[in-house]
Amino acid sequence: MKAAVLKSLGSPLVVETAPDPVLGTGEVIVDVVATRVLSYMNEVFSGERNYALELPIIPGPGAVGRVRTIGPDATKLSVGDWVFCDPTVRSRDDVVAPDIALQGLTAPGPGAMKLQRHFRHGSFAEQMRVPTENVRKLGQITPEEAPQWCALGNALVPYGGFLAAKLQPGETVLVSGATGNFGSAAVSVALAMGAACVVTPGRNEAVLADLVRRFGARVKPVRLSGNEDDDREAMKRAAGGPIDCVLDIMPPSVATSVVRAAVMTVRAYGRVALMGGVGMAGGAGLELPYPWLMRNCISIHGVWMYPPDAAGRLIAMVRAGLLRLDEYRTTNFDLDHVNEAIAHAAANGGPFKMTVIRP
Numbered sequence: 001m002k003a004a005v006l007k008s009l010g011s012p013l014v015v016e017t018a019p020d021p022v023l024g025t026g027e028v029i030v031d032v033v034a035t036r037v038l039s040y041m042n043e044v045f046s047g048e049r050n051y052a053l054e055l056p057i058i059p060g061p062g063a064v065g066r067v068r069t070i071g072p073d074a075t076k077l078s079v080g081d082w083v084f085c086d087p088t089v090r091s092r093d094d095v096v097a098p099d100i101a102l103q104g105l106t107a108p109g110p111g112a113m114k115l116q117r118h119f120r121h122g123s124f125a126e127q128m129r130v131p132t133e134n135v136r137k138l139g140q141i142t143p144e145e146a147p148q149w150c151a152l153g154n155a156l157v158p159y160g161g162f163l164a165a166k167l168q169p170g171e172t173v174l175v176s177g178a179t180g181n182f183g184s185a186a187v188s189v190a191l192a193m194g195a196a197c198v199v200t201p202g203r204n205e206a207v208l209a210d211l212v213r214r215f216g217a218r219v220k221p222v223r224l225s226g227n228e229d230d231d232r233e234a235m236k237r238a239a240g241g242p243i244d245c246v247l248d249i250m251p252p253s254v255a256t257s258v259v260r261a262a263v264m265t266v267r268a269y270g271r272v273a274l275m276g277g278v279g280m281a282g283g284a285g286l287e288l289p290y291p292w293l294m295r296n297c298i299s300i301h302g303v304w305m306y307p308p309d310a311a312g313r314l315i316a317m318v319r320a321g322l323l324r325l326d327e328y329r330t331t332n333f334d335l336d337h338v339n340e341a342i343a344h345a346a347a348n349g350g351p352f353k354m355t356v357i358r359p
Contacts, residue, residue, distance in 0.1 A: 002359065003125035004338040007056045009047035012339045013124070018058065021121070021129035023069050026092075028077065028135045030085055032359045034146040034332075035063040035123035036153055037341050039181055039349025044105065045342065051106035054116055060123030060357070061087035061105040062153045064146045067135070074132050082141050084152055086134040086311045089119050100305065103130070124338060126359045136311045139319065147330040147356040151185075152314060154354070155323065158186030159314055160306025161247045161273035162193060165299075169194025171244035174235060176262035177276060179207040183249050184351030190247075191215055192323040199239050201231065201262060207351055214327060214352075228261045235265045242267035252277035256286050263288065268296040273303050327352045335359045 003018035023029050038061070043049045045059070053059075067081045077083070090098040091111060099111030104122015107113045121128060138149060158175075167173065173190045177183035178200035184207070190198050198215075201222040202208050208221035220238040224231050236243065246266045248259050256278055263272050263286075279285045292298070317323045331348065333341035335357060345355035 001126040002335055003058045003121075004335060005056050006045055006053070006059050009045065009053075009055070013045070013059070013342070015336055015338060018125065021127055023071060023129070025071050026073055026132050027071050028067060028074065028130050028132050029069040030063065030065040030083060030128055030130055030135065031068045032063045032065045032123050032126060032128055033143055034065070034150050034356050034358050035060050036150040037345040037355040037357060039345050039355075042342050042346045052108055052113060052116075053106065054113065054120060057104070058121035058125050058128075059104045060125070060128075061102050062150070063123035063128060064138070064149045065128075068127060071132060077132075077135060077137070082138040082146075084136045084138055084149065084311055084315065085123065085128065085130045086136060086156075087122070087153075088305045089115050089131055089134060090308065091115060102305075124335065124357060124359070126335070133308065136315060138315060147332055147354070147358065148325045148328060150330075150356055151325045151328045151354060152311065152318075154182060154185040154328075155189050156306050156310055156314055157182050157275065158247060158249060159189050159310055161186070161249070161275045161301075161303045162190060162245070163307060163310065164301045164303045165245045165247065165271040165273040167193055167195065167245050170196045172197040172199070172239050172241060174199040174201070174239070174243050174246045174262055174265055176201065176246060176248040176259060177250040177254075178202055178211065179204045179351065180249070180251065181349050181351060181353070184211065186247055186249055187211055187215065187219065188323060188327060191218060192317055197239060199235055199243065199265075201235055210351070224258070228257045231258075232261045232265055235262065239265070242270070244270055246270070246272045248272070248274050248276045248278075250276035250278060252279070252281040254278065256284055259286055260288065264292065266298060269298075270296075271299045271301065273301045275303050328354045330354045330356045332356050332358050
């Protein structure tokens with residue numbers, strides 16, 4: 001098969017002929033039809049993000065494709081089914097605290113690295129091998145629709161945060177990082193889950209206005225000033241009532257004061273989900289007042305990715321018309337132009353934009 005291979009950090013991917021994946025028990029081989037390129041993949045491949053990768057590797061987290069071959073323990077899948085391949089690979093021998101690797105992207109920790117050594121290769125190829133439990137049926141779609149379904153990967157991350165924070169219909173949500181790629185997806189997911197109001201702080205007024213244009217009056221934009229106390233009060237005023245849940249999905253470059261301003265808007269007995277990158281690039285950690293946390297009974301959830309059943313539930317929300325994937329504008333590349341696709345994704349990583357490779 002044709003594949004794009006990362007052989008050394010800091011070097012372009014090499015498109016070459018690679019061995020076809022070999023099926024084992026508990027696995028599915030999928031013909032890749034479309035796969036998204038994350039906006040920060042150039043930072044991963046350069047080594048800037050210091051992701052744990054055993055090279056050489058065929059990168060690419062997740063894909064939309066069609067089942068090519070199934071193992072003897074698959075009872076619902078059929079050859080030819082359209083599927084979403086979830087990149088969140090979990091070890092099977094500890095359901096309470098499994099090791100997790102992101103197929104084709106990173107493997108933090110020794111246990112995850114063991115997973116990566118087997119499920120190493122990702123979706124920048126004509127075929128990929130996926131754990132059976134990571135293959136989710138999409139129903140009937142056309143090849144032209146496949147790139148749009150790659151947006152499930154954007155929506156799944158904040159969906160995992162909201163599930164951990166037990167977001168309920170009718171509640172008020174604040175999305176810290178709402179003007180980014182994952183943050184804007186969080187706004188659409190919160191509304192699809194029934195949030196009555198989503199407060200969207202940010203500094204990019206054009207993006208804030210676009211969120212209101214897309215989703216209407218349930219979105220409450222707040223232009224941030226950079227003053228922590230002033231911004232906190234502005235966010236509370238915009239909500240027009242108690243803020244039940246805060247999701248932070250800010251990138252590593254953001255100051256901790258920006259995150260703290262958003263987190264401390266939550267009401268007493270409220271919930272906070274932390275999914276961003278604060279501290280990953282060094283510097284101070286997030287400091288929150290112990291008395292405020294204790295006396296207000298605040299629940300803080302650190303959340304990485306999402307539970308195993310999240311992809312199926314999100315697909316059902318799309319099929320029900322609650323979550324729209326046609327908000328995304330996709331730019332498609334073929335596999336021979338994978339390095340151009342990586343550069344394009346880095347330069348065009350805004351809200352509801354997606355770079356897609358179609359092997």
